[in-house]
Amino acid sequence: MLQRPTMPGYAAPQDLIRRVRRTWFLFFVVAIVIIAAALAGAEFYGRRSAIEALESQGRTDANLKVALLTAVLERPRALPLLLSEDQQVLDALSSANSQAIEILNRKLERLVTGTQAAVLYVVRPDGIAVSASNWREPLSFVGNDYNFRDYFRRAMEQGTAEQFALGSVSKRPGLFISRRVGSAVAPLGVVVVKMEFxxxxxxxxxxxxxxxxxxxxxxxxxxxxxxxxxxxxxxxxxxxxxxxxxxxxxxxxxxxxxxxxxxxxxxxxxxxxxxxxxxxxxxxxxxxxxxxxxxxxxxxxxxxIETPVASAVQTARLTALAFLLPVLAIAAFLLRRRQVSVMRIATEQAMREELERRVVERTEDLSRARDRLQAEISDHRDTEAKLQVVQQELVQANRLAILGQVAAGVAHEINQPVATIRAYADNARVFLERKQTDPVEENLGAIAALTERIGTITEELKAFARKGRVAPEPVDLRGVIEGAIVLLRSRFSGQLNALDAQLPPPGLFVMGNRIRLEQILINLLQNALEALGDRSDARVEITVTETSDEAAIAISDNGPGIPPAILDSLFTPFHTSKEQGLGLGLVISKDIVADYGGRIEVSSSDRGTCFTVYLLKAKT
Known part of the structure; x- marks a missing residue:
């Protein structure tokens, strides 16, 4: 807020001060209105986009379920058609011979086993069932009257019918598919297949x-x-x-x-x-x-929709604020600079008028006051110049700090691939001395792949600095663990005997990005191996468990554990207990897991430390 000059005998015009205050009040009111409107618009957009995405995905799922249901329905529909023309069915209905009925019972019993239908049965024109696939069971359909059933009456009248109903005998729901045996003029009965779901x-x-x-x-x-x-x-x-x-x-x-x-x-x-x-x-x-x-x-x-919509609305609001706040800050800066200029002009005009009045009253006093005022003006200008220099230095320092954080992150993330490249290069030199070209070609290929990986990691860290997100996709968890172990093999070649990796079976897919998930495991495995040092009983275990929704990767060691004071601030940026550490590995790992809807938990005691990474399983 602007302050009035305090030089003797001077008072800033009250109307100018009131105008400055009114301007700032209006600015804050407009800013609040703009922010509120932007948040409302972001909420509307986030909600609409989330619902549209859910609708698109949901329609795909619903269409797949309809297709599966249609396929299940089509399978038993051919049975009544085939049985209505079967000679054994015709014999059983036309002759009512007990031997013919027993033959038909056994045939229906075999058919229901092979077709996965619930029950097959044959009904006389009067509605009484004469044969059924469950003829041996206590709740057999044989002898029951189905004349009241709609599927029986419509089949007798129209030739075929379908009805979903609760079984009158079994009390189990199912779809009854029926077909008339014989002609409409002289019907012999009805064949019925019941299908359960x-x-x-x-x-x-x-x-x-x-x-x-x-x-x-x-x-x-x-x-x-x-x-x-x-x-x-x-x-x-x-x-x-x-x-x-x-x-x-x-x-x-x-x-x-x-x-x-x-x-x-x-x-x-x-x-x-x-x-x-x-x-x-x-x-x-x-x-x-x-x-x-x-x-x-x-x-x-x-x-x-509540959780996805809330997440989309929050993201849209944060995006709107990220755009608006810098714009409003720039507008406030420009407004303040303009008002400072106006105030300075008004102050100089007031001082000139004060000097002219004092010349009339007391020339000598005005001369001394003028000299003193000019000295103060000079001091104010010097101070303003110094403040501008300090402000520029602070801006430059802030830029250097941000640049340092990004550079530190890049150095931390590419450390493992660079170390692996160095190991492959040293191995290649040894193989060249031995004139073994095949291993050299393999090492050079691995070096090329790791070089590409460094470029990928750099792009990933740029995205991390922008708080960007790599779209998640199904990733084979076994391949992620194997890839992380390969990157660590060259640096910890003498310590990997302590590593016991219980790999999950192929086909366990989680949501994420393979490169970023490998970064998490590399950070955790590296910390575990470094904590063990040269201990003879060193042991690092990797185990994978899964639930219906999540897969959990546990990395445990038998090291000295993490002190409670360090454990409380374990995921704080630039906080580390290592002499050469940057304190960014666990922070980056936690952010990557959070990007894919997971989490990291840690437990530690004097018998060792266990980090558990929870990831969402891919829907199959």
């Missing part, structure tokens, strides 16, 4: 995102959440509800509405809803709809 529902449950299929009435038929079965996505008309109840299609299920409400339509087939999943509170989901071909069904897929 237990395996498909189990696969859906492992994906951890709610997915379910509804019929044309909105009743949930197939679902990854068992408690949602036979609930409804909307109100069923009373006449349709009465028909469903009388047919016992869903047994005595209450047909209660799903715990999903407040849909906000985004576009056809997509909306945002509030849902309550079993064992959790209410949350927001993106609901995607996809029609199931060859059926009147519809697949509904719920994608959680």
């Amino acid at each position: 237990d395996r498909l529902e189990t696969d859906w449950q492992s994906a951890s995102r709610p997915v379910y299929v509804t019929d044309n009435h909105g009743v949930v038929l197939i679902t990854s959440i068992p408690s949602w079965r036979f609930m409804t996505s909307g109100a069923i008309p009373q006449q349709d509800l009465a028909s469903i109840r009388s047919s016992l299609q869903f047994g005595d299920a209450p047909l209660a509405p799903l715990p999903i409400k407040n849909p906000a339509i985004l576009n056809p087939g997509a909306s945002i809803v509030s849902a309550v999943l079993p064992g959790s509170g209410e949350a927001k989901y993106l609901r995607l709809l996809a029609a199931v071909p060859t059926t009147p069904w519809q697949l509904e897929y719920l994608v959680p």
Whole structure:
């Protein structure tokens, strides 16, 4: 804030001071309004972009699930057609001979084993089942009356029918596919195959995102959440509800509405809803709809949006602030410089008027005051010049500090590849002296690859300095561990006997970037090996465990441990206990893991130290 000059006999014009204060007040008000508008716009953009990305990915997942469901449905549909023309079926229905029925029972029993259908059975025109694949079981369908079933009546009338219903005997839900045997004029009966979807529902449950299929009435038929079965996505008309109840299609299920409400339509087939999943509170989901071909069904897929949207909004807000704050700072600097100039001009004018008034009153006093004032002006100008020099020096020092941090980071990250290149070069010289060219070519190839790797590391560190993120992709964890060990082999060739790496099986993929993940393991393994020194019982172990969502890489040693004072500030930049260390390795490693949604945990005692890196598993 500008200050009034304090020279004797002078007071800065009050209107100028008020104008300066009013200008700064308006500037702060406008800045707050701009920041608020930018944050609101960033929130809108971040939310919209996150939801669009989730919708695109979710539609792909939903289409894959529809394709799988369609493939599962198509497999058993040929059975009723084939059996309706089978001679043994015709014999059993036309003759009602016990021997013919027993032959058909055994045939259906064999077929159901090979086709993965739940049950195959044959029904007479009066609705009584005469043969079934489960004829040996206590709950056999043989002898039961299915005349009330819609799939039986429609097959007798139309030739073929499909109906999803709760089994009247087994009490298990499934799709009943039926076909008439004989002509419409003289029907002999109906062949029925029942298909259950237990395996498909189990696969859906492992994906951890709610997915379910509804019929044309909105009743949930197939679902990854068992408690949602036979609930409804909307109100069923009373006449349709009465028909469903009388047919016992869903047994005595209450047909209660799903715990999903407040849909906000985004576009056809997509909306945002509030849902309550079993064992959790209410949350927001993106609901995607996809029609199931060859059926009147519809697949509904719920994608959680709260965490991705919050992350996208936060990123957008930080980006907006990163752009606005420097702009506002420059505007404030320019405004202040202009006001300083105006104040200086006003001050000089006021001083001239004061001098003229004092000339009239007292020439001698004014002369001495003028000399004193000129001296003060000279001092002010000298001080201002010095302040400008100091300001320039501070700016230059700040630039040098930033340059030093980047240079230190680059030196720290390429240390291992450079050391490995040196080792390969020394080995190549020995092989040349022995006139062994093949190993020399291998070493030169490795040196070339490591040189490219140094360039990659430099680009990665530039991205790290800009807080940039390398897009994550599925990476084979076994290859990452092997690559890190290869880079350390030349520098710690005498100590790698202490390394016990229990490599994970091939095919364990995590989300990340191979180069950056190798950097993490190199830093941790290097710290462990350096901590052990020349101990005869030195031991460093690498173990990998996994859960449904994460893979954990534990690097443990039997060294002296980390003192508590150092452990508390282990991830602080430029904090190290090594004489030649820069204190950046663990900081960079932690930031890389955080970029890919993981974390690093450390535990230490006098018996050793263990660093555990948690990474998200790639979805397969």
